[in-house]
Amino acid sequence: MSDDEKNPARQIITDYAQSHFRYFRTADGTVYAQRNGHPVARPIRSQGTTGSHRQELMVGLFRDGIGVFNGTAMKEALDLIEALALTEDVQPVHIRVAPGYDGATWLDLGRSDGQSVRIHPTGWDIRTPDPKEVCWRRTQLTGELPLPAKDTNGKGIDLLMRLCNFATAETECLAIAWLIGCLGPSVPVPAPFLTGPQGAGKSTGGRMLVRIIEGMTGDLRRAPKDEENLIAAVAAGWVTALDNLSHMTPDLSDAMCCIVTGAENVKRALFTDGDVFRVGYRRPLLLTGIDVGVIRPDLAERLLPLRLERPKVRRTEDELWAEYAEALPVILGSLLDLTVKVRAAEAETPxxxxxxxxxxxxxxxxxxxxxxxxxxxxxxLDDLNDDVIEGDLLAQTVLKHAAGIEPGTEQRMTSAEWLHCLTGLYTGEDFRPLPKGWPTTGKVLSDRLKRLQPTLAARGVLVDWGRTNTARYIEIARPSTAPVPPEQEAAF
Incomplete structure (x- = not known):
């Protein structure tokens, strides 16, 4: 085909695309296409199985009787459209949950018609959002949610608690708080860790919690073997649920901390020497397992233990999930009602x-x-501090030493002196061997104490660092009085 024949085809595709779609870019420079009046946006370079913009453009040209064009014309047209879109205003895209105008937030129901839930200060309703207010991005992990029921009078929360096997009322209210937090686009929420004896329904309970937000196709999955695959899975959905954890490596623990509170990953762009692209992520995370072994202090502050108990009456999977699917619209409606009520309540921030x-x-x-x-x-959190201490022999040794310090006093030594002191206290008179992972230098000891600092402070042992004219020191002290929790202080 000659160039004279190619140019009209490219121009026809470009004119059609600009009249039927809105093109914009995100902060990282990715260009998205959004059909006029529809809130779902697709990256124009995507080749994903959920439907690429190239595919919807080809289908639109064919169905509107304009024609079928070859790949060269389509590529040239998309190249031009992408270049033009880079001069447009920046707008973010969101998966599942998004902020809106006037203090509202949106929940994507994953429907083909674009209908979503708008949660605003006075209630919630179902509508199609203005494309300039909310741009949804869909992936294979974006399941469809049912239309939530109105006027449930809280019945859905009771149905959910009956279906799950939570051990105590305290566990139930923490699960409810986490679900409400999942509907907030800017609130970091700790990761629920569903634990309990074998046969307590941890995986089933995890699926039920996840499917309230992600739909009936939402599921648990095994933890990826490396951080890169974990980040890819996290970025493609809203709630990430990892099942049956039995061991947590330091790298996985650090990655989970980043997922809960937010982080950014920078990678080299494909087929380039110097260009990079940025992947920012902060997502709700859910874990299940019987025991993950030693929990690191920084992750413990980001966990929410939810204990389950073995059900007294067993039910078949088909029966259980049929009842859950029937109750899901009511559960979702009750959760939305409660979310509106909670957001309107005034309370002090601890x-x-x-x-x-x-x-x-x-x-x-x-x-x-x-x-x-x-x-x-x-x-x-107090129980998790106990778990951290039980799994860390250094923390136990520091607490044993601090027990001999007079309240209201402190001890200062260099890191090397503290290492000698604590090592001698651990080995004792019988010179028992040091455990694997025991600090070997003063620098390693100082770094370990920095991780343990919040855990030790919760047990009334304060660790601080300072410097004199001659050397740096570590100070371990016991305050004369234990700090009073804010809620107790208010009662005095």
């Missing part, structure tokens, strides 16, 4: 907890319902 946004959400839930979620959250 300032002594790492996940302050989630702690504030728990306080709002208490103000709206009186469930006692904040106290349950504090108790869960």
């Amino acid at each position: 300032t002594d907890l790492r996940m302050a946004d989630f702690a504030h959400l728990c306080a709002q839930l208490d103000a709206a319902t009186g469930l006692g979620a904040l106290a349950a959250y504090r108790a869960s």
